[in-house]
């Protein structure tokens with residue numbers, strides 16, 4: 001199994017997981033046209049994609065999703081709450097998922113798990129090909145006991161490092177927006193992501209990618225340093241998904 005970010009940040013998020021015969025997109029927060037270009041960079045055709053998993057209805061996760069899905073006949077997997085909030089009038093084929101129940105798409109097992117975030121029924125995902133597990137966690141206000149339980153022992157993690165609290169406090173964002181981002185239904189700071197790593201078994205971890213970095217309220221070097229200190233590794237071992245480029249492929 002391998003994975004790559006198509007781009008990550010407040011202007012759009014999407015990740016692709018490739019288990020050979022099954023390829024899944026996780027979120028699609030770019031225009032359908034932009035997704036095509038980003039997939040081409042990774043040498044993937046849209047016709048190869050078996051399904052699109054959706055975390056929640058915020059625009060940076062669903063912008064092009066229904067158009068892209070309808071154009072290529074790709075089913076969209078989402079919770080009832082996300083469906084109600086996101087897909088009115090959408091022609092796409094939607095499959096409702098239970099936020100606590102595993103399901104399979106082709107050869108891949110998908111385990112959704114609920115997270116605290118200011119959306120209707122947000123989830124994040126652990127994806128497994130039976131050999132390795134990739135855990136993805138973005139758009140989460142606070143680390144819960146359930147989050148630490150499901151992300152323990154993964155071989156790869158894509159982990160939100162949204163902001164540095166000092167940069168956020170000093171930024172010119174309006175006060176209510178600062179409170180929302182830093183609140184329990186907002187986004188993880190570098191320190192919160194680091195504390196997650198300290199709470200879970202990371203002995204099997206072969207890849208970690210910091211994601212959903214704020215372009216104004218964070219810097220890649222700050223995210224890298226926080227995560228590297230938490231697991232006592234070299235800073236350049238920590239990957240960072242950028243808004244424009246995402247990441248290259250990583251073999252799990």
Ligand SMILES: [Zn+2]
Pocket residue numbers: 009010013058060061139212
């Ligand atoms: Zn987001």
Ligand SMILES: [Zn+2]
Pocket residue numbers: 056058117119139
């Ligand atoms: Zn969100």
